[in-house]
Amino acid sequence: MHIHNLSETPSILNTFISEIRDKTIQKDSMRFRRNIERIGEILGYELSKSLNFEAHKTETPLGTSETVLHKNDIVLCSILRAGVPLHNGLLNYFDAAENAFISAYRQHKHHPESFEIIVEYLACPSLENKTLILADPMLATGQSMVATFEALKPFGTPKEVHLISVIGAQKGVDYVAKEFNSSTHLWIAAIDKTINDKGYIIPGLGDAGDLAFGNKLQQ
Ligand SMILES: O=P(O)(O)OC[C@H]1O[C@H](OP(=O)(O)OP(=O)(O)O)[C@H](O)[C@@H]1O
Ligand SMILES: O=c1cc[nH]c(=O)[nH]1
Ligand SMILES: [Mg+2]
Numbered sequence: 001m002h003i004h005n006l007s008e009t010p011s012i013l014n015t016f017i018s019e020i021r022d023k024t025i026q027k028d029s030m031r032f033r034r035n036i037e038r039i040g041e042i043l044g045y046e047l048s049k050s051l052n053f054e055a056h057k058t059e060t061p062l063g064t065s066e067t068v069l070h071k072n073d074i075v076l077c078s079i080l081r082a083g084v085p086l087h088n089g090l091l092n093y094f095d096a097a098e099n100a101f102i103s104a105y106r107q108h109k110h111h112p113e114s115f116e117i118i119v120e121y122l123a124c125p126s127l128e129n130k131t132l133i134l135a136d137p138m139l140a141t142g143q144s145m146v147a148t149f150e151a152l153k154p155f156g157t158p159k160e161v162h163l164i165s166v167i168g169a170q171k172g173v174d175y176v177a178k179e180f181n182s183s184t185h186l187w188i189a190a191i192d193k194t195i196n197d198k199g200y201i202i203p204g205l206g207d208a209g210d211l212a213f214g215n216k217l218q219q
Contacts, residue, residue: 001177006046007190013042017190020166021205032211033085036137036166040089043164043187047133048093050162050185072131075158077124079104079136079148082209086135086166094133100124102151104136104144106199108218115199117147128156137208139168139188140201142175149180161185166208167192169201 006013016035019025026032053068077100078087091097102122106115132152136144145163163176163186173191176184194202210216 001180001182002185003173003177004046004185004187005191006043006188011042013039013189016042017166020211021203023206026205026211029212029214036082036085036208036212037089037092039137039166039189040086040135040164041092043166043189044090044093044133047162047164047185047187051131072160073129074098074131074133075100075125075127076133077102077135077148077152079134079144080121082138082212083136085212086137086164090133090135090164097133098125098130100152100155102148104148106144117143119147119151122151124152124155126156127152127158129159130156131160131162132158133162133164135164137166138201138204139163139165139172139176140195140199140204141169142172142179145172145176146179162187164188166190167201167204169193169195169204171195172201 016038020032020035051070051072054071056067056069058065074094074097076090076094076097080101080103100123103120104117107118108115134149139145161184165188167190168188169192192201192204196202
């Protein structure tokens with residue numbers, strides 16, 4: 001897997017990551033969502049450099065401008081619910097992308113510290129020969145990414161696969177690196193050291209879905 005950890009190069013991205021982590025600033029849910037969206041825009045911009053480009057001529061009022069434009073058929077798939085603001089950020093740049101949504105949540109059936117990933121909702125166009133971008137802001141154990149990719153398989157074989165995440169734990173990064181094809185790209189804004197016994201990334205930021213959209217009752 002090609003791992004692109006964007007925080008290795010200091011940039012304005014660090015400001016947005018620092019704000020979503022900050023226990024005071026993150027309480028402003030509108031700012032939290034907007035920061036995730038801005039991070040999505042930056043990750044999308046970096047990812048765009050790896051796409052395929054073709055020559056293009058643009059007629060201006062005064063002449064012809066020659067450039068290259070990407071030609072990929074992109075399907076942008078986000079994991080509900082925390083993936084929604086990240087999806088919006090990516091869609092701001094890949095505005096012609098087709099879109100897919102998939103739900104994945106942790107079900108704590110027997111013990112608060114053990115859970116399984118439940119995939120219930122899935123809306124997806126054909127993925128055959130397309131560029132699939134699979135986005136989820138948190139990559140903790142990596143089980144949600146792997147379970148959702150598995151659920152997408154009946155929709156066709158993508159030409160290339162890009163995973164997008166905001167904060168990952170090293171364990172989750174290692175797990176997806178093992179489970180996905182070696183040609184897969186991971187574009188990630190920060191990689192943290194550990195996961196606690198409840199599956200939260202440390203230091204992480206807490207629960208991204210709750211911070212974006214409010215608390216939910218456990219089923
Ligand atoms: O890498 P994993 O260990 O699978 O954990 C990451 C998943 O956990 C969070 O979702 P959550 O279950 O909290 O659902 P939510 O988005 O509805 O809050 C997050 O948005 C990821 O989907
Ligand atoms: O730290 C974590 C792990 C999973 N999901 C979150 O929202 N945060
Ligand atoms: Mg959550």
